[in-house]
Amino acid sequence: xxxxxxxxxxxxxxxxxxxxxxxxxxxxxxxxxxxxxxxxxxxxxxxxxxxxxxxxxxxxxxxxxxxxxxxxxxxxxxxxxxxxxxxxxxxxxxxxxxxxxxxxxxxxxxxxxxxxxxxxxxxxxxxxxxxxxxxxxxxxxxxxxxxxxxxxxxxxxxxxxxxxxxxxxxxxxxxxxxxxxxxxxxxxxxxxxxxxxxxxxxxxxxxxxxxxxxxxxxxxxxxxxxxxxxxxxxxxxxxxxxxxxxxxxxxxxxxxxxxxxxxxxxxxxxxxxxxxxxxxxxxxxxxxxxxxxxxxxxxxxxxxxxxxxxxxxxxxxxxxxxxxxxxxxxxxxxxxxxxxxxxxxxxxxxxxxxxxxxxxxxxxxxxxxxxxxxxxxx
Amino acid sequence: xxxxxxxxxxxxxxxxxxxxxxxxxxxxxxxxxxxxxxxxxxxxxxxxxxxxxxxxxxxxxxxxxxxxxxxxxxxxxxxxxxxxxxxxxxxxxxxxxxxxxxxxxxxxxxxxxxxxxxxxxxxxxxxxxxxxxxxxxxxxxxxxxxxxxx
Numbered sequence: 118x119x120x121x122x123x124x125x126x127x128x129x130x131x132x133x134x135x136x137x138x139x140x141x142x143x144x145x146x147x148x149x150x151x152x153x154x155x156x157x158x159x160x161x162x163x164x165x166x167x168x169x170x171x172x173x174x175x176x177x178x179x180x181x182x183x184x185x186x187x188x189x190x191x192x193x194x195x196x197x198x199x200x201x202x203x204x205x206x207x208x209x210x211x212x213x214x215x216x217x218x219x220x221x222x223x224x225x226x227x228x229x230x231x232x233x234x235x236x237x238x239x240x241x242x243x244x245x246x247x248x249x250x251x252x253x254x255x256x257x258x259x260x261x262x263x264x265x266x267x268x269x270x271x272x273x274x275x276x277x278x279x280x281x282x283x284x285x286x287x288x289x290x291x292x293x294x295x296x297x298x299x300x301x302x303x304x305x306x307x308x309x310x311x312x313x314x315x316x317x318x319x320x321x322x323x324x325x326x327x328x329x330x331x332x333x334x335x336x337x338x339x340x341x342x343x344x345x346x347x348x349x350x351x352x353x354x355x356x357x358x359x360x361x362x363x364x365x366x367x368x369x370x371x372x373x374x375x376x377x378x379x380x381x382x383x384x385x386x387x388x389x390x391x392x393x394x395x396x397x398x399x400x401x402x403x404x405x406x407x408x409x410x411x412x413x414x415x416x417x418x419x420x421x422x423x424x425x426x427x428x429x430x431x432x433x434x435x436x437x438x439x440x441x442x443x444x445x446x447x448x449x450x451x452x453x454x455x456x457x458x459x460x461x462x463x464x465x466x467x468x469x470x471x472x473x474x475x476x477x478x479x480x481x482x483x484x485x486x487x488x489x490x491x492x493x494x495x
Numbered sequence: 496x497x498x499x500x501x502x503x504x505x506x507x508x509x510x511x512x513x514x515x516x517x518x519x520x521x522x523x524x525x526x527x528x529x530x531x532x533x534x535x536x537x538x539x540x541x542x543x544x545x546x547x548x549x550x551x552x553x554x555x556x557x558x559x560x561x562x563x564x565x566x567x568x569x570x571x572x573x574x575x576x577x578x579x580x581x582x583x584x585x586x587x588x589x590x591x592x593x594x595x596x597x598x599x600x601x602x603x604x605x606x607x608x609x610x611x612x613x614x615x616x617x618x619x620x621x622x623x624x625x626x627x628x629x630x631x632x633x634x635x636x637x638x639x640x641x642x643x644x645x
Contacts, residue, residue, distance in 0.1 A: 183627075188514070197638075328569065
């Protein structure tokens with residue numbers, strides 16, 4: 118066993134050295150340099166752990182082989198994750214990454230807890246890997262990386278990072294909400310039969326599912342606060358034509374999904390937009406979804422997983438989470454910005470400008486966007 | 496929008512906890528054999544703190560899972576809930592010969608971690624061994640979700 122573990126660790130050592138060389142040799146945009154630095158630090162850490170494993174294998178007379186085996190597995194999994202996910206954004210970096218990287222770096226720079234966390238992004242549907250002690254790896258669809266219209270969805274992903282950075286306080290707030298929801302789901306009287314047990318099981322499932330759902334609603338609220346109306350436009354536009362699944366799901370599908378039904382998210386976004394003084398925006402997105410739902414022949418029904426009676430407590434919890442995490446809010450000037458675009462214009466200003474341009478002059482939008490991106494990047 | 500965020504957070508949490516367990520366990524075994532290693536001791540202390548924090552966080556979730564299966568486990572993500580439920584299951588079916596993690600009150604495991612008595616070392620090592628098994632199993636799901644099966 119000792120020999121096997123030694124061979125295994127020596128091989129890991131060679132692999133890690135090769136990875137380190139690739140990281141150093143990669144030609145990357147300036148914005149990825151902090152990410153490169155972090156990767157190098159991570160690989161050095163793995164190398165040190167391998168070194169310790171090899172030292173531990175020389176300790177005779179102490180039975181620490183199970184621990185060394187487990188530490189070897191830990192390094193092996195880290196190397197898998199590194200090569201599978203974290204290296205790609207660096208080794209395959211292109212000059213066209215600059216727009217998305219500028220937006221992501223700007224988001225991080227605007228919060229005290231994230232300003233030192235490097236960013237990178239990979240190809241895929243919108244998502245992120247938010248861990249408070251690691252660089253954030255965002256995922257952006259290739260078709261949206263060089264365009265302005267759907268980059269606002271990255272602000273939702275930033276919400277997940279804010280949650281991770283304030284986890285203890287956020288978990289407490291969400292726990293309180295889950296308990297309120299569990300109480301609201303309780304029947305007036307309880308029977309003691311199989312049916313009653315099944316109903317109780319469903320209530321438990323719903324209350325537990327609301328942990329993830331509350332985080333998603335919070336992230337939508339972060340998007341709206343940080344980016345303004347552009348976030349609501351982008352969210353609604355991106356998801357409204359995906360199909361019936363965005364409007365209605367069976368109870369089982371809802372319970373299996375970490376995301377609430379998208380139509381419900383639009384309802385909550387609209388509700389929040391109204392409280393922020395954006396009534397026309399709220400009406401517009403709600404009407405869009407209502408019209409498509411009518412065409413699909415879908416009625417709004419969350420099959421007991423949501424009730425309007427939850428709304429005041431839910432929005433109060435989201436408000437408290439926003440207070441706790443304190444994201445930057447888009448200013449009125451950024452939301453209505455229509456001036457000359459240059460390198461120092463804040464991200465929400467150009468994103469809101471883009472949506473207004475699309476709505477007012479859609480035929481010339483593509484040309485405008487190309488010019489706006491060029492001016493923002495110079 | 497994908498939900499990898501949950502898997503990656505759970506993955507890192509388990510990897511960190513496993514590292515903490517192994518560092519502490521190696522330290523205890525070296526100490527028992529009379530081998531001094533200052534750096535190992537430092538890593539073990541950091542690991543011990545990480546484990547105590549985590550077990551304190553897990554304790555109320557485990558209590559809910561053990562006391563009433565019908566009650567929702569709140570204030571925790573799906574993966575942490577699953578871990579608490581799995582541990583509750585482990586503790587239900589464990590034989591009398593199991594470690595303190597499995598057969599005694601959960602608080603006992605935290606007490607052992609905080610104990611400086613050499614007499615508690617063997618019990619703590621058994622508890623760490625069982626916690627490692629539990630986490631290794633738990634981690635498989637996240638690893639599969641992130642880098643696929645092998």
